[in-house]
Amino acid sequence: MRQCHNCRRQIDDDKALYCSTCGTRLMDIPAGPPSASTAGAARKRKKIWLIALPLNIAIMAGAFFMVKGCSSVFGAFTATGEPLGNFTFVPKQCRSGQHMSFFGSVLLGEGPQDGAVVAIIDPVKGKIVKVEVPGSCEPPDYEKCKEVIIDPKYCSRYDVSIDKTGVMVNNIVMINGRVNVDCVFPGGGTAKGDVAFKRCN
Numbered sequence: 001m002r003q004c005h006n007c008r009r010q011i012d013d014d015k016a017l018y019c020s021t022c023g024t025r026l027m028d029i030p031a032g033p034p035s036a037s038t039a040g041a042a043r044k045r046k047k048i049w050l051i052a053l054p055l056n057i058a059i060m061a062g063a064f065f066m067v068k069g070c071s072s073v074f075g076a077f078t079a080t081g082e083p084l085g086n087f088t089f090v091p092k093q094c095r096s097g098q099h100m101s102f103f104g105s106v107l108l109g110e111g112p113q114d115g116a117v118v119a120i121i122d123p124v125k126g127k128i129v130k131v132e133v134p135g136s137c138e139p140p141d142y143e144k145c146k147e148v149i150i151d152p153k154y155c156s157r158y159d160v161s162i163d164k165t166g167v168m169v170n171n172i173v174m175i176n177g178r179v180n181v182d183c184v185f186p187g188g189g190t191a192k193g194d195v196a197f198k199r200c201n
Helices: 036-068
Strands: 072-080 087-089 093-096 104-108 116-122 126-132 147-149 155-169 172-184 190-200
Touching: 093 172, 093 190, 104 155, 104 172, 104 190, 116 155, 116 172, 126 155, 155 190
Parallel strands: none
Antiparallel strands: 072 087, 072 190, 093 104, 104 116, 116 126, 126 147, 155 172, 172 190
């Protein structure tokens, strides 16, 4: 039995085209409420959709971040004189310090001799900026390099900010952050840089 969607009158004649009470066209009105089995199937489809949609989004996001890695690094770091030497370092990629058991990031060039800037926020020592001097790494594995920790007492600006993104890829939480320093050392050398990074893993 059908019901008029306008006046709610029950329609006994299944072939009627118009409601005998209000005259509303009945042709487009469904033949009645959905059966329990139809309603159950609809609810099941809705549940599957609600589960599948976030899962698909998570898979797509994970694939995107695995391909992109650290999606963006901006800025440069310039040094003159002692103790760092003369160079301009432009990072091309970054790695989360979680790989090496610290909260921070390693900003890297393209090759093993391009140098690095390491930004750390340590629960005991506080903010730390460490520089791996370009061209100082020894072959064959280029793991042993000249590293200089910049002492904040020589800096008019010494800022390290690091934030977790809430996105995890391969058990590594992606981070955003910035390193901004302006330093003059006792021997006249300088270090100045402003580098920002996003989605570093």
